[in-house]
Amino acid sequence: MTPAAKPWKSFEEQLAILVERGLQVDDREAALSYLARIGYYRLSGYWYPFRQLEISQDDDGRLVKRRLNAFVADSHFREVVDLYVFDKKLRLLALDALERIEMALRVDIAHLLGEQDIHAHENPQCLHGHFSKQLLKKGKAKDKTQHQLWLEKYHQHLHRARREPFVAHYLSKYGRLPIWVAVEVWDFGMMSKLYAGMKQPDQDRIAAKYGATSGRALAEWLRSLNFIRNVSAHHSRLWNINVLERSAPLADDAYWQTLNNARPFFYFCLMQKLMRIICPNSRWHQRFRKLMADFPQTASGAVTLRDVGVIDDWQAWALWR
Known part of the structure; x- marks a missing residue:
């Protein structure tokens, strides 16, 4: 079955998701402004390396790397924008x-x-x-x-x-x-x-x-x-x-x-x-x-x-x- 499409989110809801996942927001108004001007999806490519990396083995013993939704400790929204x-x-x-x-x-x-x-x-x-x-x-x-x-x-x-x-x-x-x-x-x-x-x-x-x-x-x-x-x-x-x-x-x-x-x-x-x-x-x-x-x-x-x-x-x- 085709998974349901992701629902529309307001900028406030988008920011709340990031905060829930551990991204620190030092200036809330500035963060909302960047989401409104640059976009969540475009910025996601820049916060991707800040997400936690999980390394496991598959059934054949090969290493499998997967990015989790949770952010690495001490990751900041400002750093994403700087990048x-x-x-x-x-x-x-x-x-x-x-x-x-x-x-x-x-x-x-x-x-x-x-x-x-x-x-x-x-x-x-x-x-x-x-x-x-x-x-x-x-x-x-x-x-x-x-x-x-x-x-x-x-x-x-x-x-x-x-x-x-x-x-x-x-x-x-x-x-x-x-x-x-x-x-x-x-x-x-x-x-x-x-x-x-x-x-x-x-x-x-x-x-x-x-x-x-x-x-x-x-x-x-x-x-x-x-x-x-x-x-x-x-x-x-x-x-x-x-x-x-x-x-x-x-x-x-x-x-x-x-x-x-x-x-x-x-x-x-x-x-x-x-x-x-x-x-x-x-x-x-x-x-x-x-x-x-x-x-x-x-x-x-x-x-x-x-x-x-x-x-x-x-x-x-x-x-x-």
Whole structure:
């Protein structure tokens, strides 16, 4: 049987549930205000690590972890909000860096491919055969190439931007957009997918500029950074997320070798690696260091920077100096 849906609760009732479960509320009016402005469900992702963890064994002797409704002793509503604010600042820092990375890579791709054909993004001959010629075997996209799917999305974006003056001008005068104009209607995901679909020598030329070992490695970075970008742009929880689109670990130095590529810090390190080349005079890294220093201190110790993936002594790493 389908369980009954959870009933609607007033903000006062929501707060009463949290207090009953052991969350300490030092300022009741402020807590009610946060529930009204941010929402119980969104905040629940931030108080989740403050809930007690039960560890048991199943019938096969395997460990089973389960979060209980009750909170760890000395957990405070204010700490949950502080964590939420920290995460918001972290997302904004990510978007700041990713915008610069996206703009730079757009120029690189457009400049390199535009020399071959001003409409290279629409020309299968300018791209890798696996991307532009190989037909997909399964799903709704069966018997289409990845390039055809990319072009469908491109034309959707182009249609949405058709009233933009620069788009309207080029379409009315020339009928098509040259690649250095077309990049302006791409999003990060489209940019990363087209880069992944480029011929290997073209990929490698751009990758060498950013210290990647190969075009394939840079394509991985961009796919992962697009995941971070989507999480950040959609206001989702970032600080302790399990990154699903992972890049391979780097072996550049001992610091890189100790990073966990499932945690966000690894990808902020990738951003900084790229930012040092794109914006060498930027103070973005200083703002990141300051934000890490401002990580919320909790009475219970339920959350730490380890959850972000931060490693010991990272401030001494040349990457962040």
